[in-house]
Amino acid sequence: MNKSGIPVEPEHSPGLLGKNDGPAYELLNPDGRAALLLVCDHASNTIPQNLGTLGLSEDQLNLHIAIDIGAGAVTRQLSQRFDAPAVLAGYSRLVVDVNRRLEETTAFPDESDGILVPGNIGIDVAERNARIRECYTPYHDAIAAQLDGFNSNGVVPAFIAIHSFTPIMSEEKRPWEIGILWDKDSRLSDPLIRLLSDEYGLCVGDNLPYSGRHPADFTVDHHAESAGLAHVGIEIRHDLIRDTVGVDRLAGLLGNCIEVVLRDESLYHTLGSVDIPGACRT
Ligand SMILES: [Zn+2]
Numbered sequence: 001m002n003k004s005g006i007p008v009e010p011e012h013s014p015g016l017l018g019k020n021d022g023p024a025y026e027l028l029n030p031d032g033r034a035a036l037l038l039v040c041d042h043a044s045n046t047i048p049q050n051l052g053t054l055g056l057s058e059d060q061l062n063l064h065i066a067i068d069i070g071a072g073a074v075t076r077q078l079s080q081r082f083d084a085p086a087v088l089a090g091y092s093r094l095v096v097d098v099n100r101r102l103e104e105t106t107a108f109p110d111e112s113d114g115i116l117v118p119g120n121i122g123i124d125v126a127e128r129n130a131r132i133r134e135c136y137t138p139y140h141d142a143i144a145a146q147l148d149g150f151n152s153n154g155v156v157p158a159f160i161a162i163h164s165f166t167p168i169m170s171e172e173k174r175p176w177e178i179g180i181l182w183d184k185d186s187r188l189s190d191p192l193i194r195l196l197s198d199e200y201g202l203c204v205g206d207n208l209p210y211s212g213r214h215p216a217d218f219t220v221d222h223h224a225e226s227a228g229l230a231h232v233g234i235e236i237r238h239d240l241i242r243d244t245v246g247v248d249r250l251a252g253l254l255g256n257c258i259e260v261v262l263r264d265e266s267l268y269h270t271l272g273s274v275d276i277p278g279a280c281r282t
Contacts, residue, residue, distance in 0.1 A: 016130040021048050024138035026088040028076065030146070034084035035157045035268055037146050041099040041139075041219050042163060043072030043088035048135075054094055055118025064166040065112035066092045070241025070250075071164040077251035078162070078258065087142045089135075094120065096131040098139050099219050106216070113169065143223050156268045158188060159224035159231040160258070161217070164238040165209055176205035177240060178254070181212035181233030183225060185271050188232035188261055195257040202253075210235060228270030 017024075026043075045067035047054055053061060060066070072088055079086035089098050093109075094117055100107040108128060110120040150157045167174055178196055182189035189212075196202045207213065210233075212220065217233055224231035234254070241247045261267075 016048050016050055016134045018049055021050075022046060022090050024090045024135045025142045026090055027142055027146075028079045028086040028088070029083060030085050030149075032079070032083040032085045034082040034262075035150070035155050036082055036084040036262065037143070037150070037157050037159050038075050038079055038084055038086035038162060039143055039159070039219055039223075040068070040071050040075040040086065040088040040162045041097075042068035042093050043075065044090055045092045046090060047092055047095060051095065051119055054120060056094075056115070060115060061092070063113075063115075064164070064238060065109075065115055065117075066094050068162075068164040069238040070236065070247055071162050071238075073244075073247040074164075074236065074241055074251045074254070075162045077247065078160075078255055081251075081255045082258070082262075085146050087139065087146060089139050091135045096128075096136045098136050099217060101215065101218050102132060102136070104216075113166070140219075140222070143219070147223060147227070147229075156270055157229060158262065158267045159220065159229045160188070161220050161231075161233045163233060163235045164241060165235045167237050167239045169209070174205075174209050174237065175203050176208055176235075177202045177237050178250075179205035179208050179210060179233075179235035181207055181210055181217060181220075181235060182231075183212040183221075185225065185228075185230060187230040187264065187267050187271075191261045191264070192232060192234075192257055195260060196254075199257065200253050205235070228272055230267040230271070 045061050075086050075088060078084065097107050097109065108120050108123060110117050165174065165179065180189045180193050193204050193206055196204045210216065212233055220231050220233050236250055241250050
């Protein structure tokens with residue numbers, strides 16, 4: 001096991017990233033003063049040079065199957081607004097999905113939303129290990145290191161994961177403009193759902209179009225829920241944040257709601273460590 005608690009693959013495998021490839025993650029505001037950590041698992045559609053395009057066209061690599069469109073830009077704005085550290089993944093989820101447990105087949109998807117990913121079909125153990133070692137583990141280590149830093153300073157931070165979702169999935173239109181994903185800890189989700197609906201009139205999905213109760217949200221489960229940190233997953237419909245006007249609008253109103261919610265002192269305790277009225281709903 002290493003810093004992030006993810007098992008280290010003992011097997012040797014050829015290197016993946018070359019000298020022209022970027023880092024496995026981007027860290028913004030590492031010394032930010034807010035008691036808040038932002039993460040963006042699907043911020044990038046970058047593929048390591050060694051993997052070519054995974055057999056996909058440039059157009060396909062610009063689709064939601066490769067990247068959460070607009071999510072990285074929203075995360076950057078929130079990081080700046082709140083002076084909060086943020087960790088953004090440096091590689092596409094098609095290389096390895098950092099928001100999945102490694103034993104899940106969707107960690108290395110060979111098909112996504114009806115599109116085959118040729119470069120992921122039949123990949124061997126060595127190839128998987130290289131992607132884990134050089135992309136997946138460093139990203140989660142970076143999140144763990146930030147949380148260690150908060151801990152060393154005696155701070156219990158809130159944890160927010162930013163994602164985006166496609167307006168149409170499997171030919172079904174999704175009406176929600178924002179989805180708020182949570183499981184047992186409703187300290188962030190309850191007021192966010194209320195503010196986004198009441199103050200901004202948005203169509204908010206309560207655990208829709210995905211659910212915080214589904215095991216697919218590995219990052220939140222592994223780093224925040226298990227530690228009792230107040231947490232939430234925020235999913236923004238990506239047609240709303242495709243351009244800078246949309247990003248500014250959504251990051252602005254979302255930031256306004258987060259600002260109100262972060263005033264609640266009950267967030268800055270681990271769930272179960274103190275009596276937090278109304279914090280837990282099943
Ligand atoms: Zn995502």
